Structures are given as structure tokens and as C-alpha cells.
Amino acid sequence: MSISYLKGRGAQQNTPNKFLEQEHTVDPEFLEYCYKEGEEPSKLATQYQEVFPKTFVNKVNSPDVGMGYSANPYQGCEHGCIYCYARNSHEYWGYSAGLDFEKKILVKKNAPQLLEQKLQSKNWQGDTIIFSGNTDCYQPIERKLKITRKCLELMLKYKHPTGIITKNSLILRDLDVLKELAELHLIRVSISITSLSEETRRIVEPRTASIKQRLKTVEVLAKHNIPVNVMMAPIIPSINSHEILPLVKKVSELGARSVGYTIVRLNGAIADIFKDWIEKTLPDRAEKVLHQIEACHGGNLNDSRFGTRMKGEGEFAKQIALQFKIARAKYLSSVKEIEPLDNSHYLKIKNPQYKLF
Template sequence: MSTSYIKGRGAQKNAHNKFQEHEHTVDPEYLEYCHKEGEEPQDQQTHFQEVFPKSFVNKVKSPDVGMGYSANPYQGCEHGCIYCYARNTHEYWGYGAGLDFEKQILVKKNAPQLLEQKLKTKNWQGDAIVFSGNTDCYQPIERKLQITRQCLEVMLQYKHPTGIITKNSLILRDLDLLKELAQLNLIRVNISITSLSEETRRLLEPRTASIKQRLKTVEELSMHGIPVSVMMAPIIPSINSHEILPLVKKVSELGARSVGYTVVRLNGAIAEIFKDWIEKALPDRAEKVLHQIEACHGGNLNDSRFGTRMKGEGEFAKQIALQFKIARGKYFSSVKEIPALDKSHYLELKNPQYTLF
């Protein structure tokens, strides 16, 4: 690992924002000094800024994401996952997709009020809303601010179908709300587990919950009757691609109801950020990994094509797909299909005459 590696962060630089003419850079000598002294540079500390959006629930237009509506209490994410596709969205807020994405966190404290306004809208029909469609709703600051918990209280109050995607065990704090939602078939949880190796986790996802804690989260949610699935997302060639079978086996033993995957894609500024990171974090493997990622996307690191961008193409992508097919057949063949979320409770609450139609 390079001596200039910034511990505790995913991105090692702040890529230029394509929407801005000028950019802020940090003196490399200052970073080197902090590294020698074992200190976190002041410029690398996380900052939180309250914003005041006019809406909170977003329509998801992508046909291959698997959700219709998303809601994100935070923009930017302190977890710092190096591969995160959401990094590019931070440029629209005037920040960079690299370090800025991890240390400039925008907070939507009015999210619960905006959510309730949406659920009270006359034409809203109760389609499932997924928390964390962009950034993790249980990232570290949620422990203090509890915006996600307040949103879940609104969802329970209105008996509304709810989805959650997270890689943080903090979700267990809200077990009381999740159990009530589960009793009405109103909740689905997706836990992201990229690897079974703690060393790999620290490199790829430096400020996330440990692998041990995430596995415990899957087990505990399942024990309490909360339908939980696992996403191995993304699979990165020569970093975690060898873990498909053991990971699927482990989460099936812990009670996961299904398992899925995506193949890494490095769109926009993420390609530059990832290349810089891997050359510093894994210099002996950098060239091999980058070439194998390209092999999954027609010779490119980037892929924005609907239908192929999530799973990739080519021989390496076919091998991954085959391994997952074998793993599902071996470890999930007896698992019952998860029924669709029930929005009748919400519609009846909104219109008591709903059951007459």
C-alpha cells in the first residue's frame, strides 16, 4: 500500500467537478506530514450541512434498478465505498465525486415532514418507497440525527410499503418499528455484503459496519420475521469474485430469503477515482483488475447501457452469472418466494371505502 494512502477514506483524491471551472486542492506535503504524524488532516474531517429540499420521494426512471421510488435522508455518504455509483451525483450539489462525497454530507432534517406530505397526496397509490436508493440511510450520522427512524415512524403510521437498502448494522436499532411493519407485510430489507474478508471490507468500504456485524444483522432480522435479502454488490474481478459460493452459502445459513449481485461499473468520475485508489491500495493487482473490469464492459471501465450495465457481458461476466446460478441452486432452492408488499392497508387507511371496490 502506498505511503500516501489516506486511512479511513475510500477515495484518495477529489476528482474535478465537470460543472465547475475551478477546484480546491490540498497541498501534498501537508497530507504527507499528517500521514507521518498519524493524524487525520483537518481538510479530511467530515462536515455536515443542513439542506432544505422541497421534495423527498424520487421517481426512479432506470428500468434495471428494481425499485419505483426512492428516498434519501442524506446526500453524500461517510461510508466511503470506493466503487459507489452515487458519487457522480455529488457533482450536482457543487462538490467533487471523490473525497467530497465522503466528507461533505448534506442532511435533510425536514425529510419526515416531506414524506408525510407525499403520503397524504390525493393521487398517491401506495407504491413501495425504498430508503437508500442513492446513499445509505443508516450511515454513521444517523445514529445521532435519527432522520431515518423518524421516516420509518411515518411509514408505520400510514401503514405504507417500505424498502431499505443498507450495509450498516445500525438498522437493528429500529427493530421495534421493523417488526411492526413486518406483521403487516410492509417491509423488505436488503443488506449489502461485498465480501466475507474484513481486510477487503476495510479497503473497499472503510467506514461501514464490519462483516461480522453485517452477518449478525442478517441473522437477527431473519430471526424476528423481517424478510431480508443480501446483495453482493458489486463483484469486482480479482478482489471479491472468488467469494461467490462461500458468501451465498453463509447468508443462506443465516436466514436470507434471496441473494443477488451486480458487476462493478465505473461511470463518470468514478473511473478516475477508482484507478487512483487501486494504484495506491493494491498496486500489485491494479492493472489486472482494471483490465478484467474492462473485459466485462466491452473494453471500457464505463457502462451506462440499460440491460447490460448491472451484470456485464463477455466471458468473465458469464462466469460470474454461472457461479451465481449454481450458488442459488445449491443454497436457495428450498427458500420460499417472498410475497409482494401489501399496500391495501395504506389505501384503506387513506380511503375507508377502498374495500368496497
């Protein structure tokens, strides 16, 4: 039986879970008996499962990710980005970092209640909370469940500094809340755009918003004075590494205030998932891409060292850094920098005596 390429999915397999002693597999003879030639039994609809965490706001201890606290309404992500570093976190739930990550989504319906408890905590001092530090808070199921919207309404109620990272244009649904947060300098949005090519987007990030919609999102947010940062993350050698200058030029014209980047690193199970994917998707350049990734990480596909893991090292990484330096100088030098978010409004609500100082 031949297994066809899974269109509409990033990962093409389920890798073993390192935390499980036993692995469940299906007998190939059973598959041949039950399915026709070319059919793939794993083409199942995305499944959603409610979970009941005791906390929602998480402290981020990594010194090089640019955030202190994150909040994720969902675990797993239907977007299916093949490079996603968060895939490995799905193993903690007993699932695979491969197809399970994008097909078995864990939903935190109690997130708004847990968030409000945190904001009411006497020890909480209003540090910025970033939504989507792990998985996208605007992935497709958010359209129905509106957990992220309910959380943003609470952030506005308490006038709390808020950050959002997303690659989904669904964020524009909540423009009314974002505009009010922006008026008080309480919001910063990072839109992830890794390519200007729709063809590249379809194979690398199969269930994300189109490039056209993401560019429109940057433009609309900027027009409403909502500070927008664009993340070209990650840079994948020989896939999108040639697009740095044209992408920065385009998003700067649409109103982006800043542009950041990371270099892809294939940590944990993602190495096997990515290698399997690129051999099926881009076989003509698979070896070249993998070797160039290794060149950015001291001969390895992954680098876990703080300080080097995000930007890489070596000549290829230096070339990427130089291109971003040139792009920023050429297209963003006259752009007003994004101001720090203001937590004084929250502190006044929490402690009325604060306004006396």
C-alpha cells in the same frame, strides 16, 4: 513532501467537478510550510450541512435498478465505498465525487415532513418507497439524527410498503418498527455484503459495519420474520469474485431469502477515483483488476446501457452469472420467496371506501 495513504477513507483524492469551470487547489509550497513530513491536510473531520429540499420521494426512471421510488435522508455517504455509483451525484451540489462525497454530508432534517406530505397526497397510490436508493440511510450520522427512524415511524403510521437497502447494522436499532411493518407484509430489507473477508471490507468499504455485524444483522432480521435479501454488489474481479458460493452459502444459513448481485462499473469520475485507489492500495494486481472490469463492459471501465450495465457481458460476466445460478440452486432452492409488499392497508387508511371493494 510525500502524501501518505489516507486510512479510514475510500477515495484518496478529490477529482475535478465537471460542472465547475474553475478548480481550487493548494500550492504545494504552502503545504510544505504548514505541515510536517507525512501529514495530510485533507484528514479533516466529516462535515455535516443541513439542506432544505422541496421534495423527498424521487421517481426512479432507470428500468434495471428494481425500484420505482427512492428516498434518501442524506446526500454523500461517510461509508466511503470506493466503487459507489452515487459519488457522481455529489457533483450536482458543487462538490467532488472523491473525498468530498464521504466527508461533506448533506442532511435533510425536513425529510419526515416532506414524506408525510407525500403520503397524504391525493394522487399517491402507495407504491413501495425504497430508503437508500442513492446513499445509505443508516450511515453513521443517523445514530444521532434519527431521520431514517422518524421516516419509518411514518411508514408504519400510514401502513405503507417500505424497502430498505443498507450495509450498516444500525438498522437493528429500529427492530421494533420493522417487526410491526413485517406483520403487515410492508417491509423488505436488502443488506449489502460484498465479502466475507474483513481485510477486504476495510480497504473497499472503510467506514461500514464489520462483516461480522452485517451477518448478525441478516440473522436477527430473519429470526423476526423480516424478509431479507442480500446484495453482493458489486462483484469486483479478482477482489471478491471468488467468494460467490461461500457467501451465498453463509447468508442462506443465516436466513436470507434471496441474493442478488451487480458487476462493478466505474461511471463518470469514479474511474479516476478507483484507479488512483487501487494503484495505492493493491498495486500488485491493479492492472489485472482494471483489465477484467473492462472485459465485462466491452473494453471500457463503464457501461451506461440499460440491460447490460448491471450484469456485464463477455466471458467473465458469464462465469459470474453461472456461479450465482449454481449458488442459488444449491443453497436457496428450498427457501420461500419474498412475497410482494401489500399496499392495501395504506389505501384503506387513505380512502375508507376502499374496503367496500
